[in-house]
Amino acid sequence: MPEQAEQPIKLKVAIIGCGRVSEKHIRAVAKLSDRLCLSALVDNNPDAPNNLLNACKKKIKKISELKSSLTTYIDYKEMLKDIHPDIVAITVPSGLHYEIAKDCLTAGCNILLEKPMTMSNKSSRELYELASSLGLKIAMGHIYxxxxxxxxxxxxxxxxxxxxxxxxxxxxxxxxxxxxxxxxxxxxxxxxxxxxxxxxxxxxxxxxxxxxxxxxxxxxxxxxxxxxxxxxxxxxxxxxxxxxxxxxxxxxxxxxxxxxxxxxxxxxxxxxxxxxxxxxxxxxxxxxxxxxxxxxxxxxxxxxxxxxxxxxxxxxxxxxxxxxxxxxxxITTGTSPxxxxxxxxxxxxxxxxxxxxxxxxxxxxxxxxxxxxxxxxxxxxxx
Ligand SMILES: NC(=O)c1ccc[n+]([C@@H]2O[C@H](COP(=O)([O-])OP(=O)(O)OC[C@H]3O[C@@H](n4cnc5c(N)ncnc54)[C@H](O)[C@@H]3O)[C@@H](O)[C@H]2O)c1
Incomplete structure (x- = not known):
C-alpha cells in the first residue's frame, strides 16, 4: 500500500493487550503519525502499558509525544465508552479474541485482530458476518x-x-x-x-x-x-x-x-x-x-x-x-483490507x-x- 500524498484522515487507535506482539503494533502506529493517533493502551495488568512504552523507547522517535496523547486502561469496556476509537487492535491471548472483538465491533469500532481469529470456526464466521452487517472492517494480523x-x-x-x-x-x-x-x-x-x-x-x-x-x-x-x-x-x-x-x-x-x-x-x-x-x-x-x-x-x-x-x-x-x-x-476508501x-x-x-x-x-x-x-x-x- 503506497503512502498517501495529501492530508490523510486521522484515525484514533486503541490497543488492547500490551504483551509481546503489541510492540510491533505500537511501532507501526507511531510511524504512521500522519494518519493514526494512538489514543489508548489497555491491559488488565496495570504495569503492562508502561512496560510496553519503556520497551519501545529506543525504537520510537518522539515517544513522549505518543505518551502525551494516550490514556491507559485496565478495562477495555471503559476504554470503548470513553475513547470511541476508529480502530481497536486486539492483541490479547487468542482464547479472548472472540469476546473482545465482538464487543469492539458492537461498539462501532473497526478492528485489527491478531491471528488466529478465534478458537472455533463458528465464532470466527460470526465475527466476519457481524462486521459485514455493521459495515465495519476486520484486518487480520496475517503478516505474510x-x-x-x-x-x-x-x-x-x-x-x-x-x-x-x-x-x-x-x-x-x-x-x-x-x-x-x-x-x-x-x-x-x-x-x-x-x-x-x-x-x-x-x-x-x-x-x-x-x-x-x-x-x-x-x-x-x-x-x-x-x-x-x-x-x-x-x-x-x-x-x-x-x-x-x-x-x-x-x-x-x-x-x-x-x-x-x-x-x-x-x-x-x-x-x-x-x-x-x-x-x-x-x-x-x-x-x-x-x-x-x-x-x-x-x-x-x-x-x-x-x-x-x-x-x-x-x-x-x-x-x-x-x-x-x-x-x-x-476504512477511508471503503475497500476491503x-x-x-x-x-x-x-x-x-x-x-x-x-x-x-x-x-x-x-x-x-x-x-x-x-x-x-x-x-x-x-x-x-x-x-
Ligand atoms: N501476527 C503475528 O505476527 C503475531 C505474533 C505474536 C503473537 N500474535 C498473536 O497475538 C496475540 C497475543 O500474543 P502475545 O504473544 O503478545 O501474548 P502476551 O501474553 O505476551 O500478551 C497478551 C497481553 O494481553 C493482556 N491481557 C490478557 N487478558 C486481557 C484482558 N482481558 N484485557 C486486556 N488485556 C489482557 C496480558 O496481560 C498481556 O499483557 C495472540 O493471539 C498471538 O497469537 C501474533
Missing amino acids: RYFPIVSLLHEDMVNGVFGKVGHGSVIVRWGHDNDYYNQAAWRGTWKSDGGALMNQTVHALDLMCYLMNAEAVKVDGMLSRRFRDMEAEDTAMGVFTFTNGALCQVEGTTATFPKDHEASFFINAEKAAIRIALRKGKPSYSITTEKGKNLAFRYLRRYIKNVGLSYLISVAKNPHYGIYCDLHNA VADGRSGYLSVDMVLGFYRSVLKKGDVELPLSSEFKIEEMSKLELN
Missing part, C-alpha cells in the same frame, strides 16, 4: 500477506500468469523453547492457544490460499508433541487439497531451535516455481521459469514502482506497518479441520460442516 512482492504474485496468479498450479508446500519451523511456553498460562493450552499449527502456522496456511488464489476443500493431518512441555502439539504434518485441485503439504513446528526460525513457501505452477523464504529474519524470493530464469528482481522493481522504496523498507522491517496502512486505506475477516475465518477453519482429521484419523472436508471448538482437542492423547 504484507511481505514485499506477495501482493504482485497474488495478482499474477489471479490473472493466470503462472498457469495451472500443480502443488504447494509450506514449512514453518518457528522454534520456541519451554521458557516461551512457561511465560504465560495460556500458551500451548488447547483452550486458549492450540499448538504450532493454530498459533505459528495459521497465517502461513492463509498465505498459501492467497498465493494459490484457492481455498482448502480437504485435509488430513497428524500431530505430535516431541520436545515441548505443553498441552497441545509442537509438531504438525498434513496435506490439504485446494479448490483448484492442487495438493499442499504442511509442516508446522515449534520443536526446532528458537534461534533458527524459518518459514518457507513453495508453489509449483505450470509457468513458474515460486519460492518465498524467511530464515533467521532474512527474506529470499525466487520466481523461476521453465528456462531457469529467476524473475524475483523484476518483481521487486515492479513492487518498488508501485509502492515506493520507503514503504518497502518499512514493511520489510515490520509487516504490521503494512497492515495498518492497508486498514487505514480500507488485504487480510480481511474472511481470510481470518477460512484459515481458522483449515486449522480446525486439520485438528478434527487427527481426532477422526482420516480426512475431513472443508469448510467444516458443523461447529468445532479447539478445546475438543483436549481428548487427544499426544506423544
Whole structure:
C-alpha cells in the first residue's frame, strides 16, 4: 500500500493487550503519525502499558509525544465508552479474541485482530458476518500477506500468469523453547492457544490460499508433541487439497531451535516455481521459469514502482506497518483490507479441520460442516 500524498484522515487507535506482539503494533502506529493517533493502551495488568512504552523507547522517535496523547486502561469496556476509537487492535491471548472483538465491533469500532481469529470456526464466521452487517472492517494480523512482492504474485496468479498450479508446500519451523511456553498460562493450552499449527502456522496456511488464489476443500493431518512441555502439539504434518485441485503439504513446528526460525513457501505452477523464504529474519524470493530464469528482481522493481522504496523498507522491517496502512486505506476508501475477516475465518477453519482429521484419523472436508471448538482437542492423547 503506497503512502498517501495529501492530508490523510486521522484515525484514533486503541490497543488492547500490551504483551509481546503489541510492540510491533505500537511501532507501526507511531510511524504512521500522519494518519493514526494512538489514543489508548489497555491491559488488565496495570504495569503492562508502561512496560510496553519503556520497551519501545529506543525504537520510537518522539515517544513522549505518543505518551502525551494516550490514556491507559485496565478495562477495555471503559476504554470503548470513553475513547470511541476508529480502530481497536486486539492483541490479547487468542482464547479472548472472540469476546473482545465482538464487543469492539458492537461498539462501532473497526478492528485489527491478531491471528488466529478465534478458537472455533463458528465464532470466527460470526465475527466476519457481524462486521459485514455493521459495515465495519476486520484486518487480520496475517503478516505474510504484507511481505514485499506477495501482493504482485497474488495478482499474477489471479490473472493466470503462472498457469495451472500443480502443488504447494509450506514449512514453518518457528522454534520456541519451554521458557516461551512457561511465560504465560495460556500458551500451548488447547483452550486458549492450540499448538504450532493454530498459533505459528495459521497465517502461513492463509498465505498459501492467497498465493494459490484457492481455498482448502480437504485435509488430513497428524500431530505430535516431541520436545515441548505443553498441552497441545509442537509438531504438525498434513496435506490439504485446494479448490483448484492442487495438493499442499504442511509442516508446522515449534520443536526446532528458537534461534533458527524459518518459514518457507513453495508453489509449483505450470509457468513458474515460486519460492518465498524467511530464515533467521532474512527474506529470499525466487520466481523461476521453465528456462531457469529467476524473475524475483523484476518483481521487486515492479513492487518498488508501485509502492515506493520507503514503504518497502518499512514493511520489510515490520509487516504490521503494512497492515495498518492497508486498514487505514480500507476504512477511508471503503475497500476491503488485504487480510480481511474472511481470510481470518477460512484459515481458522483449515486449522480446525486439520485438528478434527487427527481426532477422526482420516480426512475431513472443508469448510467444516458443523461447529468445532479447539478445546475438543483436549481428548487427544499426544506423544
Ligand atoms: N501476527 C503475528 O505476527 C503475531 C505474533 C505474536 C503473537 N500474535 C498473536 O497475538 C496475540 C497475543 O500474543 P502475545 O504473544 O503478545 O501474548 P502476551 O501474553 O505476551 O500478551 C497478551 C497481553 O494481553 C493482556 N491481557 C490478557 N487478558 C486481557 C484482558 N482481558 N484485557 C486486556 N488485556 C489482557 C496480558 O496481560 C498481556 O499483557 C495472540 O493471539 C498471538 O497469537 C501474533
